[in-house]
Amino acid sequence: MTDTTHTVRVTHNDAQEFVVALLKASGVSGANSLITARGLVQADLRGVESHGINRLPSYLARVRNGVLDPKADPVLSQITPVVAQVDGKNGFGFPAAHLGMQSAISMAQIFGIGMVSVKHSNHFGMSAWIVRQATDAGMMSLVFTNSSPALPVWGGKSQLMGVSPIACGAPGGNASRPFILDMAPSVAARGKIHTALRRGDKIPTDWALDVNGRPTDDPAEALKGVMLPMGGPKGSALAIMMDVFSGVLSGSAFAGGVTGPYDMSAPGDVGHFLVAIKPDLFMGLDEFRARMDVLYQRVVGSDKMDGVERIYFPGEIEQLKEEQRLADGIPYAQGEIDALNAEADKLGVARIRTMA
Structure with a gap:
């Protein structure tokens, strides 16, 4: 059993360097290793440990079992001036999603909007890192994915829909943080169960x-x-919506057909749906940012219910945690470090460095 009484800290740079080394030793290209490492470490920085570097042992097990191709490079096909599709080629989901959002952003910069469907992908970690890719480029975004069966449809009792996150974002104002929403349609993300x-x-x-x-x-x-x-039939309907936009539309698996990241039996065949939107389509950018400032201040300045000390904007708690962990390091249970080092020993790479 994992040691839950002792934790160690790792700097984000050392965590990222370690992930890159593991992935490169597993056959992943340098560029794709770096994209994947950044996505995983960003999850740990934001306190979303269920989607951080502790996912590596299951990812690498899928590589060893031949159900995930570490050497695959995603391929982009332009469908219309504002629509493209990425074929993930059964490689890591992070490079496929990164290429998809990069393409959506490029189209939006010219035409105001860009939409990309991604097929034959795999788990891409925390959706918020892709939302951040868009907000960092000054774009609004939608980020959808489907996932392996974990949730019953409302009224059912067997696993059919995935606990597929719905995520979106918008750049902040001149005096406010960006809006970043990343939430599962279940009461809790399934990755939190695996973490527990x-x-x-x-x-x-x-x-x-x-x-x-x-x-x-x-x-x-x-x-x-x-x-x-969450919310009974409402959460169930959101999970079905993720399957429509991510699975049915893309040509990837759907209706319970996605293979999960802890299942070694078959390729994941995950689908994603990504949209980037230029925020100054209907007004000047300065006005948009000023309006975001007003929204932020009215949200965080709302009258508080009893027992509440502070109201946060969506994504703000994670951003504050990221700032803290950038300064103090990322905490991991010793057992988690041991599991990661076991992967390093298998691949003949240096063990992860921990802070003194």
Whole structure:
């Protein structure tokens, strides 16, 4: 069992360097290794540990089992001046998503909007890093993906839909942070269940049901059962929406056909749907940013309910945590470090450096 009593810290640069080394030793190109490493480390910086570098052992197991091609390079096809498609070629999902958003941004810079469908991809980690790719370029964005079955449709009892995040973003104003939304249609992201299992932790009983349909605080039993949708039928409908836009539209797997990142039986065949939008289509950029400032101030300055000390803009808590971890390092359980170092030993690369 993972040691949950002792944690160590790693600088973001050392974490990124370690991931690049592991991926390159596994056959991934230098460019694709760096894109993937940045996406994983950004998740850990933002406190989304369920989608950080601890995903590596499962990713690399899929490479060793021949169900993920580490050497694959995504291929872009231009469909119309504002629409493109990326074929991920069953490679890592991070380079495919990065290329897709890069293309969407380029189209939006010329035509105001760009839309990219991605097929035959794999898990791309935390959606917020792709949203950030757009906001860093001054763009609004939509980022959709589908995923392996984990959630029942409303009224059902078996896994069918993925816990597929809906994400979007917009640049901030001159005195406010960007708007970044990244949320699962379930009560909690399934990756948090895997994190709890890895760390030997219990989970809240409203996250999932076991195979007998009973609430459970055991992550192992939860992974055998089903996740619970947020808001009942509303969360279920959002999960179906992700499958329509990401799976049905792209030509990738859908309706329960996606293979998960912890399943070694078949390629993932994940689909994504990415949109970039120029924010000054209907007004000048200065006016847009001023309006974002007003929105931010009205949200965080709202009257607080009892017991609430501060109101945050969507994505702000994660941005504050990132600033803290950039300065203080990223905390990991010792058992997680041990698992990562075991991968390094298999591949003959240097173990991860920890802070003194």
